[in-house]
Amino acid sequence: MPIGRRGRMPACHPRHWLLTITYMRKEEYAEVVVVGAGPVGMTAALCLVQRGKQVLLLDQAWRRSSRSYACALHPSALRLMRELGLADELLKIGRRIERIAFYEEHARRAEVNLAGTDAEFPFLLLAPQSELELLLENRLRAQPRALLLWNHRVTAINQQADGAWAVVEKLAETATGYMVPSWDWVVERTFSAKAYHLVGADGRHSVVRRELAIGEDTRQTSELFEIYEFEVEGEPPAEAAVAWETGRTSILWPLSGSRCRWAFQVASGPEAEEFPVKDREPVEYVEEGQPAAREQLRGHLKERAPWFKPAVGEIVWHGHAQFQPWLATRWGFDRCWLAGDAAHQTGPAGMQSMNAGLLEARDLADAIAQAQENPDAAQALTAYERRHREKWRGLLGGAESLRSGPETAAWADRNAARLLSCLPGTGAELVPLAARLGLAFAPPACEPARGGG
Numbered sequence: 001m002p003i004g005r006r007g008r009m010p011a012c013h014p015r016h017w018l019l020t021i022t023y024m025r026k027e028e029y030a031e032v033v034v035v036g037a038g039p040v041g042m043t044a045a046l047c048l049v050q051r052g053k054q055v056l057l058l059d060q061a062w063r064r065s066s067r068s069y070a071c072a073l074h075p076s077a078l079r080l081m082r083e084l085g086l087a088d089e090l091l092k093i094g095r096r097i098e099r100i101a102f103y104e105e106h107a108r109r110a111e112v113n114l115a116g117t118d119a120e121f122p123f124l125l126l127a128p129q130s131e132l133e134l135l136l137e138n139r140l141r142a143q144p145r146a147l148l149l150w151n152h153r154v155t156a157i158n159q160q161a162d163g164a165w166a167v168v169e170k171l172a173e174t175a176t177g178y179m180v181p182s183w184d185w186v187v188e189r190t191f192s193a194k195a196y197h198l199v200g201a202d203g204r205h206s207v208v209r210r211e212l213a214i215g216e217d218t219r220q221t222s223e224l225f226e227i228y229e230f231e232v233e234g235e236p237p238a239e240a241a242v243a244w245e246t247g248r249t250s251i252l253w254p255l256s257g258s259r260c261r262w263a264f265q266v267a268s269g270p271e272a273e274e275f276p277v278k279d280r281e282p283v284e285y286v287e288e289g290q291p292a293a294r295e296q297l298r299g300h301l302k303e304r305a306p307w308f309k310p311a312v313g314e315i316v317w318h319g320h321a322q323f324q325p326w327l328a329t330r331w332g333f334d335r336c337w338l339a340g341d342a343a344h345q346t347g348p349a350g351m352q353s354m355n356a357g358l359l360e361a362r363d364l365a366d367a368i369a370q371a372q373e374n375p376d377a378a379q380a381l382t383a384y385e386r387r388h389r390e391k392w393r394g395l396l397g398g399a400e401s402l403r404s405g406p407e408t409a410a411w412a413d414r415n416a417a418r419l420l421s422c423l424p425g426t427g428a429e430l431v432p433l434a435a436r437l438g439l440a441f442a443p444p445a446c447e448p449a450r451g452g453g
């Protein structure tokens with residue numbers, strides 16, 4: 001039966017609702033369907049549950065990601081994690097970094113000290129994205145009102161005046177081939193997941209965005225990065241760093257223990273076209289190309305960051321990722337709304353895409369809860385779009401958003417256009433960070449009501 005004619009969700013105890021999902025039905029119901037169980041989708045689901053909603057969370061992958069990816073949490077994201085009851089666990093596993101150094105042509109130009117920028121969390125927390133996703137998933141699993149299903153791919157969405165539904169394929173692994181068997185994914189069954197609202201948190205290659213026919217407003221040129229995560233021998237660095245050399249950006253993030261991550265902007269690489277899908281392989285393995293990768297890393301360091309002293313130990317993983325700054329022309333309409341990488345991307349240095357996405361997840365959950373409780377409050381959703389699109393226009397505004405003045409050092413003035421995406425903050429958080437470099441963060445449009453969170 002189409003959701004438009006059904007009117008109300010079946011009234012049932014949450015646990016009973018969870019049981020019904022296991023039946024071989026052609027339709028499943030929830031108050032909100034979230035597509036994509038990355039950090040943003042899982043945060044949206046948890047925030048919705050906190051607001052009393054039943055949530056069905058679908059992801060086409062077989063498990064959460066297994067790499068550090070966006071490995072720093074901004075103070076605003078830490079406050080959100082505290083609201084979700086996850087801050088203490090994150091603080092235990094993460095590494096606090098209070099300083100970011102800026103280098104230009106091998107010369108140390110400045111450092112941004114985070115002390116005093118936030119009353120509660122005056123630091124960045126370096127924690128692998130895989131660990132954040134694990135904590136979010138464990139918290140979700142403990143919620144009777146939430147159901148997370150891996151191996152469930154959304155192929156289409158539709159919406160009517162009073163609801164939305166996703167066409168979902170349940171995937172299963174099967175052996176194929178004769179003589180030499182190989183494992184492949186097949187569609188085990190197809191069903192509709194129906195809800196009053198649908199959240200598209202399905203990342204860079206969002207099917208929800210495609211289905212809503214929402215366009216992409218591409219800003220600036222794309223940047224390809226070669227990323228190395230490795231163990232260091234000797235004293236691990238105590239600060240993060242951004243280094244510019246012959247127009248290329250390199251970024252250092254010290255992780256917990258003796259682990260570090262460097263990302264080097266390069267002109268070309270094997271995966272130069274598409275933003276890669278996240279790796280799910282749970283085992284950290286020593287790759288075949290380990291010696292070659294180590295040599296490449298040493299070469300990059302010698303050329304771009306000769307001031308980096310620790311010796312290179314074992315490489316944990318390395319790969320390429322192309323970052324294309326862009327913004328969705330709309331963030332949704334009626335019953336379907338986007339958040340996170342489904343709606344935007346910027347460069348990797350400031351970890352802005354995921355951190356902004358986490359705050360969007362909370363705001364969108366607020367707006368959906370308001371709209372479901374009071375149909376006259378549907379404008380909460382358009383207000384969500386307006387606030388966060390404006391925030392992103394500021395983030396992608398380059399030198400227009402980050403202005404120099406008479407007090408600005410020459411090196412910061414020269415690099416103002418690329419500095420913005422290197423600052424670890426979004427929204428109002430950027431104001432004190434920019435000020436420490438003698439710059440003013442003044443985005444063309446107004447700030448979200450919540451500020452930086």
Ligand SMILES: Cc1cc2nc3c(=O)[nH]c(=O)nc-3n(C[C@H](O)[C@H](O)[C@H](O)COP(=O)(O)OP(=O)(O)OC[C@H]3O[C@@H](n4cnc5c(N)ncnc54)[C@H](O)[C@@H]3O)c2cc1C
Pocket residue numbers: 035036037038039040041058059060061069070071129152153154155201202203204205206207227263276277278279319320321339340341342347348349350351352353354357
């Ligand atoms: C190699 C690599 C390196 C990175 N390095 C950095 C970095 O240094 N700094 C930085 O800021 N960011 C980095 N990122 C980006 C960062 O990981 C993302 O910003 C972050 O994951 C965004 O979170 P999200 O929840 O919005 O989307 P995602 O984490 O992409 O989650 C989207 C989820 O949706 C699921 N999905 C997609 N389509 C469907 C569908 N049709 N049906 C069901 N499920 C679907 C996917 O399986 C995925 O789990 C990196 C990413 C990669 C891949």
